[in-house]
Amino acid sequence: MARITLDHLAHAYRPDPQGPQDYALKEINHVWSQGGAYALLGPSGCGKTTLLNIISGLVRPTRGRILFDDRDVTDLPTEARNIAQVFQFPVVYDTMTVRENLAFPLKNRHVPRDKTAQRVEEIARLLDLTSVLGRKASNLTADMKQKISLGRGLVRSDVAAILFDEPLTVIDPHLKWQLRSTLKEIHRALDITMIYVTHDQTEALTFADKVVVMHDGAVVQTGTPDELFERPAHTFVGHFIGSPGMNILPCQVEGATAFLGGEAVSLQRHYRTLNHSERLELGIRPEFVQLQPKGSGLPVRVRRIDDIGRARIARVEMNGRMMAASVPENLSVSGDEASLHLDARHIHIYADGHLVSGEPMGGQTA
Numbered sequence: 001m002a003r004i005t006l007d008h009l010a011h012a013y014r015p016d017p018q019g020p021q022d023y024a025l026k027e028i029n030h031v032w033s034q035g036g037a038y039a040l041l042g043p044s045g046c047g048k049t050t051l052l053n054i055i056s057g058l059v060r061p062t063r064g065r066i067l068f069d070d071r072d073v074t075d076l077p078t079e080a081r082n083i084a085q086v087f088q089f090p091v092v093y094d095t096m097t098v099r100e101n102l103a104f105p106l107k108n109r110h111v112p113r114d115k116t117a118q119r120v121e122e123i124a125r126l127l128d129l130t131s132v133l134g135r136k137a138s139n140l141t142a143d144m145k146q147k148i149s150l151g152r153g154l155v156r157s158d159v160a161a162i163l164f165d166e167p168l169t170v171i172d173p174h175l176k177w178q179l180r181s182t183l184k185e186i187h188r189a190l191d192i193t194m195i196y197v198t199h200d201q202t203e204a205l206t207f208a209d210k211v212v213v214m215h216d217g218a219v220v221q222t223g224t225p226d227e228l229f230e231r232p233a234h235t236f237v238g239h240f241i242g243s244p245g246m247n248i249l250p251c252q253v254e255g256a257t258a259f260l261g262g263e264a265v266s267l268q269r270h271y272r273t274l275n276h277s278e279r280l281e282l283g284i285r286p287e288f289v290q291l292q293p294k295g296s297g298l299p300v301r302v303r304r305i306d307d308i309g310r311a312r313i314a315r316v317e318m319n320g321r322m323m324a325a326s327v328p329e330n331l332s333v334s335g336d337e338a339s340l341h342l343d344a345r346h347i348h349i350y351a352d353g354h355l356v357s358g359e360p361m362g363g364q365t366a
């Protein structure tokens with residue numbers, strides 16, 4: 001078990017990188033604490049697998065170092081790193097029983113038989129595989145086979161970390177939620193550092209205590225699920241997390257007032273030091289924007305109302321831009337003219353995509 005440090009790590013697949021655009025992974029400094037449950041979240045092509053492969057030793061980084069506790073492992077091969085990996089597709093030996101499959105990583109490392117048997121029973125119990133321990137893996141469903149793969153990743157108690165690369169891809173949708181919560185319970189029971197790669201926000205937010213969000217080869221925010229929701233550090237995080245994502249609107253800012261087209265919106269913080277050559281945007285989640293009758297706030301046109309089960313979401317147009325807003329339960333909407341109320345406590349200002357803290361109204365810098 002180990003703390004994993006990424007120290008000025010960067011990687012380019014091409015041999016002569018000239019600038020940031022040539023790096024699949026732009027410079028990262030990050031510490032994965034021992035025992036943490038992390039998700040590495042981002043869209044396809046953002047560099048998640050590259051980072052995972054650097055941690056496991058399959059890819060040597062162009063720049064920087066990787067440390068397990070204080071040991072520099074940058075030049076060590078995968079076998080010498082003591083990492084367990086679970087991939088998208090099941091890796092099982094069809095001719096072996098489930099028990100033999102689970103025991104294999106321990107047998108390979110000459111763990112005594114009684115200890116192996118005990119650990120296999122424990123992992124089988126956690127993954128609900130006890131009843132099939134004696135069966136040949138070949139006759140099992142893809143779901144069961146992937147559970148065996150997970151078990152093989154989890155069975156060694158001495159690993160520095162377990163890396164999961166989109167492990168639920170082959171799992172039947174209605175079993176996914178069950179396995180996600182099982183993995184969470186297993187993390188609590190085993191106290192092993194786990195890094196879970198996914199492009200699915202639900203998987204990331206339910207599994208992880210801390211989520212590392214990647215975009216275009218860079219980490220744009222690391223935070224708890226609540227932090228990513230409440231205070232996205234980058235417009236990409238606001239947009240990518242949440243369903244629907246954050247409303248992001250071009251704006252101008254003067255002191256504690258934002259202007260959306262000709263409409264003034266009061267802010268709870270002061271923005272004295274904004275560089276007006278930067279692209280300024282106002283971000284607010286649909287949960288904090290309320291649709292109201294015409295004449296009581298920012299004027300909008302309602303284009304559509306979607307019932308998403310737990311709430312109604314209005315798609316509205318303001319100054320030619322589409323926004324999402326919550327529709328209060330008791331509001332009946334007739335016609336397409338309405339107003340919006342923005343909860344100022346949840347408005348964020350972004351400059352060139354990055355969150356600007358501003359200053360509290362009292363005048364001190366945040």
Ligand SMILES: Nc1ncnc2c1ncn2[C@@H]1O[C@H](COP(=O)(O)OP(=O)(O)OP(=O)(O)O)[C@@H](O)[C@H]1O
Nearest residue numbers: 013014024042043044045046047048049050051199
């Ligand atoms: N072996 C390689 N050689 C050259 N370029 C590569 C190689 N592997 C990945 N890339 C490029 O590096 C970038 C990051 O890819 P990576 O696979 O790490 O992203 P990802 O977030 O894991 O995406 P996905 O979820 O689709 O696997 C992409 O532009 C990809 O095309």
